[in-house]
Amino acid sequence: MNILLVDDEPHYLILLGDFLRNQGWNVLTAENGGDALDKIKERRVDIVIADIYMPVVNGIELQKSLKKMDGYAAVPFIFVSAYADSSTLSTLDLSDTVKYLSKSVSPAKLKEWIVYLTSPPSERGKHPGEENISHSEGKNFSREPRNTKRR
Numbered sequence: 001m002n003i004l005l006v007d008d009e010p011h012y013l014i015l016l017g018d019f020l021r022n023q024g025w026n027v028l029t030a031e032n033g034g035d036a037l038d039k040i041k042e043r044r045v046d047i048v049i050a051d052i053y054m055p056v057v058n059g060i061e062l063q064k065s066l067k068k069m070d071g072y073a074a075v076p077f078i079f080v081s082a083y084a085d086s087s088t089l090s091t092l093d094l095s096d097t098v099k100y101l102s103k104s105v106s107p108a109k110l111k112e113w114i115v116y117l118t119s120p121p122s123e124r125g126k127h128p129g130e131e132n133i134s135h136s137e138g139k140n141f142s143r144e145p146r147n148t149k150r151r
Contacts (some may be wrong), residue, residue: 001118002026002043006036006050006062007080012103016049019107020114033057037065045075047118049110051103052081052092060091063098076117080105 003025007013013029020027028043030036034056036048048066050059057065059079066072079092082103092100097117101110112128119125 001047001114002028002045003114004028004030004036004039004045004048004050006030006033006048006054006059008032008051008054012051016107016110023111025114033059033062033065036062040066040069040072044071047076047078047114049078049080049114052079052083063093076114078110078113078117080110 052059
């Protein structure tokens with residue numbers, strides 16, 4: 001399986017990319033939606049995992065562009081973002097093949113969603129469940145790492 005991972009945070013691309021590769025999947029990475037569109041022209045992907053807010057082309061624009069490309073209208077797309085405010089979530093075109101997960105989602109849960117979304121509907125196992133995002137509506141989560149040093 002070919003996975004396209006798109007995020008403007010290099011450490012996230014490395015960490016999540018390594019996890020996905022360790023599952024035996026091929027992973028292409030891009031730092032923004034523009035680079036992602038270029039990569040898709042070079043190699044077919046089976047699923048896209050993308051941040052929402054990125055420079056050049058954001059995740060929302062990337063997903064809309066993919067829907068218009070031949071052969072990509074039904075390709076699963078997972079938005080993974082630290083932002084879960086109601087204005088952001090209301091702009092996402094979520095469906096059976098387009099999902100939102102918080103960046104704090106466990107790698108195991110992300111793997112469940114990848115397997116679920118890339119399996120033919122007739123062969124899908126248990127639904128991984130929707131992430132409960134109602135607790136965060138109206139709040140923005142900082143993308144800055146927390147300072148964990150003790151004084």
